[in-house]
Amino acid sequence: VGANDSAISIQITQTIQQIELLDSQLEKIEAEMTDIMKFNDSVIMTIPGIGYINGGMILGEIGDIHRFSNPNKLLAFAGLDPSVYQSGNFQAKTTRMSKRGSRVLRYALVNAAWNVVRNNATFKAYYDAKRAEGRSHYNALGHCSGKLVRVIWKMLTGEVEFNLE
Incomplete structure (x- = not known):
């Protein structure tokens, strides 16, 4: 914000994409753990x-x-x-x-x-x-x-x- 540098813009965009990827992977792992625990009872x-x-x-x-x-x-x-x-x-x-x-x-x-x-x-x-x-x-x-x-x-x-x- 306030900077007109394309390199910084690319870095910020890629960092946001990495965070979103990690969040989706974490959600999948937690859903799998929940399914396993429900199955094991x-x-x-x-x-x-x-x-x-x-x-x-x-x-x-x-x-x-x-x-x-x-x-x-x-x-x-x-x-x-x-x-x-x-x-x-x-x-x-x-x-x-x-x-x-x-x-x-x-x-x-x-x-x-x-x-x-x-x-x-x-x-x-x-x-x-x-x-x-x-x-x-x-x-x-x-x-x-x-x-x-x-x-x-x-x-x-x-x-x-x-x-x-």
């Missing part, structure tokens, strides 16, 4: 707040749930487990999440946890309790993600639907 879709895309990301990253003999192993695979800080007699009072595992799974679980906190009273109460302890939003969300991992592990191993009421 997983119990994970009974969790309020988890949609087809987020559920597909979680299931795709987990793969076969029977690879994890307990929920703590799935928690570590996601990188949501606390890291250990100790040396000799010293043991840290506070720890951070390890972030050793799958970045995509961790992103999907934290995103899903926030949606579940907004859509389920049990998770909302757990989140509020962690906030009342003085924890930050993301720290409390990390704890909710850990709780969600344990719920997902139980649901997928036992083929039971979500029910916390």
Whole structure:
């Protein structure tokens, strides 16, 4: 705008076309993921707040749930487990999440946890309790993600639907 240069005009036009192409490809991928999740009809879709895309990301990253003999192993695979800080007699009072595992799974679980906190009273109460302890939003969300991992592990191993009421 305001420039009379044809080179800049061509660059802007091509950039707009690239953005439109990427948007259409993204829409096709999301539609395909939705179709796959509807076809699979997983119990994970009974969790309020988890949609087809987020559920597909979680299931795709987990793969076969029977690879994890307990929920703590799935928690570590996601990188949501606390890291250990100790040396000799010293043991840290506070720890951070390890972030050793799958970045995509961790992103999907934290995103899903926030949606579940907004859509389920049990998770909302757990989140509020962690906030009342003085924890930050993301720290409390990390704890909710850990709780969600344990719920997902139980649901997928036992083929039971979500029910916390």
